[in-house]
Amino acid sequence: MSQNAIFVKDLCKDYDSFSLDHLNFSVPQGSIVGFVGENGAGKTTTLKSILGIVSSQGLAQVFGKDAREQELEIKEQIGVVFDENHFYECFKPKQVEAVMKRMYRNWDSGCFGRYLKEFKLPEQKTIKEYSRGMKMKLSIAAALAHHPKLLILDEATSGLDPIVREEILDIFLDFIQDEQHSILFSSHITSDLDKIADYVIFIHNGKIVLQQDKALLLDTYGLLKCGRQVFDSLPREEIVRYRQNGFGYEVLVDRTHRLFRAHPDWVIDPVSIEDIMLLLVRGKETR
Numbered sequence: 001m002s003q004n005a006i007f008v009k010d011l012c013k014d015y016d017s018f019s020l021d022h023l024n025f026s027v028p029q030g031s032i033v034g035f036v037g038e039n040g041a042g043k044t045t046t047l048k049s050i051l052g053i054v055s056s057q058g059l060a061q062v063f064g065k066d067a068r069e070q071e072l073e074i075k076e077q078i079g080v081v082f083d084e085n086h087f088y089e090c091f092k093p094k095q096v097e098a099v100m101k102r103m104y105r106n107w108d109s110g111c112f113g114r115y116l117k118e119f120k121l122p123e124q125k126t127i128k129e130y131s132r133g134m135k136m137k138l139s140i141a142a143a144l145a146h147h148p149k150l151l152i153l154d155e156a157t158s159g160l161d162p163i164v165r166e167e168i169l170d171i172f173l174d175f176i177q178d179e180q181h182s183i184l185f186s187s188h189i190t191s192d193l194d195k196i197a198d199y200v201i202f203i204h205n206g207k208i209v210l211q212q213d214k215a216l217l218l219d220t221y222g223l224l225k226c227g228r229q230v231f232d233s234l235p236r237e238e239i240v241r242y243r244q245n246g247f248g249y250e251v252l253v254d255r256t257h258r259l260f261r262a263h264p265d266w267v268i269d270p271v272s273i274e275d276i277m278l279l280l281v282r283g284k285e286t287r
């Protein structure tokens, strides 16, 4: 039976004007789970809740232990990258290493040095002289150099150009080659998730609105483009979300349903993760 790297049940967190509402999901060991949602949907709050950086209610387990209570036991197994740089700007890589070495028993200086070379990170420059991409790569090198089994990445590719993004995605794909390794990867760059995610979780206004195996998701959902007559004839429960425009309706549907198989004349286009996210966030519900 495959084990979960992360298991979250009824996770809740309340801020004054925002709540995470009973999140339930898991990250199976050996997989990359994409956590997708618009700005302010609750991605960072979820990741920080799992890590115990902010307080929360409900179950949040990493390798079967609650990170909020047993931080020391599991921190060696987790590598974390947030989208902002958490090292002092006046540090050079050597000083980053000195800090990390004190924090992690498994710290591997040779591995860190190899990543610095591979990522072409200048060792004589301070972090404030690094570009955004270089800072992100330094954080990734630091997160990987203690040989974690799980990476928790918060917008680790945002603000980077497509070439650096692809390099970084390759690093993540390389990491996952060991089937014991797992990644939870939050992003609003849906094309990155198209490339690397095995499962996708959509979060909107602090609630999970859809989660599924990515291949199944893209095989199952489709965008029906139709006029008023067809739209009105659709059973409401078959409409996941819809949008109306000058040409008619765009309806997110389960195209494997017999209703749609019975109408090969209806135009049902394949969808991307971005299409699904846009419809889940901006489309209307009928249910």
Ligand SMILES: Nc1ncnc2c1ncn2[C@@H]1O[C@H](COP(=O)(O)OP(=O)(O)OP(=O)(O)O)[C@@H](O)[C@H]1O
Residues within 6 Å of the ligand: 015, 016, 017, 018, 037, 038, 039, 040, 041, 042, 043, 044, 045, 046, 188
């Ligand atoms: N410390 C805090 N105190 C009060 N509200 C907060 C705090 N941190 C986050 N929030 C609120 O929680 C909501 C979700 O924020 P969060 O950072 O989790 O979203 P996100 O999905 O990661 O967004 P982004 O893609 O912009 O990073 C926002 O409305 C934000 O204002």
